[in-house]
Amino acid sequence: VNKDNIVTIQSQVFDGFCGNNIASFVLRRRGHVPKILNTVQYYSKYKHCGMELNICDMKSILDEYILDVSNLYGDKNNLHFLTGFIKTKECVECVINTILELKNKRINKCIDNNVTINDNTSSNATSEINNEEEYLIENIININFLWICDPVMGDDGKIYVDKEIVDVYKRYASNADILTPNQYELELLCDKKLLNEKDVIDSLSILLNKGAKIVILTSVKYNFDNEHLFVYVSFFNRQNKMICFKYKIKKFDFFVCGTGDLFSSLLLSFIIKQGGSILKIVSQVLNIMHNVIENSIGSTELHIIENQDIIASDKLYGTLVNPEPACI
């Protein structure tokens, strides 16, 4: 039985690298055995011609998976979901319902069997918690059942999925353990332009208050700094205080879709294989991203295959960008 049960639900393209063409390679190259559901089969990320999985076909695959999960895998196996590009409202709803149904089943089973699950909502006021401990991913989310939701909707002011999906994510995305919006997606989720750090913190705080356990803004650029991008990681600590750190990243002249997909698949792998401080994990993911992007400059595609050894590695290449506290 495969203990490391990853399901990745994203787009597939004939030519190039985005969605599952990135996630399946990254996850497999890093030693995982993901189950792969392709939500669309397009020509490329630039030419969305081809086909979309219809709701009946998607439902029949996910229903079969739910049966297998309950019959074959039992309750001891970990379940990890990574969701990205889904084109239609019906399919997004189907995916979210499936994940939440499995999550509720798992929680009820744990209660029935009197198993203690990692309940991160109860704060232990008497214990002294140092900073190191409050950044441990195991203390923020339940690693045994994990949903990383990349609410893929668009980039740079342009939507590339059905517009009704915005409302679905507004209502349900905060059920995710980890949300990884880009700048435009966070603006859509919170109906707020991100012009400065206060706007970012306010928006992240809205999603955390709605129930998301960790929200990572995968990049934002400010008008007053043309040289850098900023990445933000936010969560509540056990005292229900919002923690927010930022990473200041050198901005490359490279605007190719797929960087978000590389981020989310690396993030999932590092969480499962390594765990520990979420701040360190994001530093490591950003270190790999930096190198892959730098080695892809001049191309219209991320050089995923050419950089496979960097992608597979747990080592650092070049300098690590350290997080600094954001001003809450």
Ligand code: PXL
């Ligand atoms: O990287 C997001 C993404 C995923 N899948 C498809 C895309 C894009 C962005 O353009 O076109 C098919």
